[in-house]
Amino acid sequence: MKNATIREFLYEAPGPKTRKRVFWLTAAAMLLLMGLLLMVVHRFYVTGQLSGRYWAFFGKATTWRFLGQGLLVTVEAAVTGALISFALGFLLMRGRLQKNLLLRWISTGVIEFTRGVPTLLFIYFFFLVVPQTGWKLSAFWKITLPCAISACGVVAEALRGGVNAVPRGQTEAALCLGYRETKLFYRIVFPQAIRFVIPSLIAELVIVLKDTTFASIVSCADLMQNAKVLISNYDALLSIYLVVAVIYILINFLLNRLSDRLAKRTSQPGAAERRAA
């Protein structure tokens, strides 16, 4: 049970016939994929996308420094945005779990609103509407704040799910020991809830990171915006998008790996201690 993967969980162990079928189907799929890849490379070759002028500038340090600066802004915006959304989400979750009806309604309303409105609309709001009120925001905040607001409702619901997943008996035991609501929440319930939701929170961080690619709208110099600058400088669309995509995939892949590891470490209480022993 402890080392069971989802696959073992859903399906029975394959027999000899199934194993043979899986082998041949896998081989066929691999061949198909390789064929597709070859076709893509061939098209690139035919259309001249592989020619030196589209790739030579990647040999220059300035290109990488420029992309690096953009990447730094992307990471800053994503991390700041995610942290803000975690904080807002926490408050909304607390609000939604209150006994006070008004607080609960307000929180539920905000959660549903932020979950329903696309990130892009929030960005336009901060880009076009907010400046008219006289509130001067830097480009960085014009992308970070809407991304955070767009994510906070989802974060709130993820946290609420985690809180609800903590067995009722934990609360009852604490009540019987004389705990009162607030302390009970912070000492007993929330520390257990957070273990359930770490994967969802990291998934949300990935979404915020991807949302920050809208930064070019507000002319914030993130990775995507700098990539666009390079594209117009070198007139090289495909190669640059390809490289930038790989960078995004790499970061998100690492984040997802981190999430898996954290989930494994914390999902079962005592798992870490057992490994240490």
Place this chain on the structure above:
Amino acid sequence: MTENNQPVIELRQVNKHFGDLHVLQDISLTVKKGEVVVIIGPSGSGKSTLCRAINRLETIDSGEILFEGEPLPREGKELAQMRAKIGMVFQSFNLFAHRTILDNITLAPCDVMKASKKNARQEAMRLLERVGVADQAGKVPAQLSGGQQQRAAIARALAMHPKAMLFDEPTSALDPEMIGEVLNVMTELAQDGMTMLVVTHEMNFARRVADRVIFMDGGRIVEENTPEAFFSNPKTQRAKGFLSSVRMQDREL
């Protein structure tokens, strides 16, 4: 055992419904200081609900529950303070899953009674020693057997210096070979003079340790007697039926 007639837990005409189901019907019951009262009865008879109502994990519809002569507070700080004086042991242990066994014992004394960390630790180790799981202090609950977890849960309740202890089927979730170790701890506790209300299916324990046995069925207290009288000569047909069916399953009784 100190018999000084002072009631610790008192229920007067308590009624409770779960929807249409009348789970507690005119329950009146007194547990005196140092007394061990065992509640037995078929499942669904309301015995667990009765146990949980005493520290307001279940609310009641009418009647009165008194602890040390004071009516049970309805909410807030007063209720929490009252609960802290009543130890509770659950069927499913309910140890705090994210904390070590030692933390489980020290958490409430530090958070609720503002005990110093050092004192709480010393006391916790003493209690863990007493229930025989001191060597497990650094582990988390999931690493312990059911019997060890339940003994640690008893230690956790004792750390609050309760005036009475409630046991809600403390051995029902245990493998047979672990029941004895938990019952032994409970027996010692009874011999030390703890006031106890125990809901259980362990007839041997009831017979050996109880001062009084209460038989519940269909939300009512059907019979109340000393264990000798109850087990050798039950008065009601319901109790006779229940005891004979229990004996059928449990030859050694």
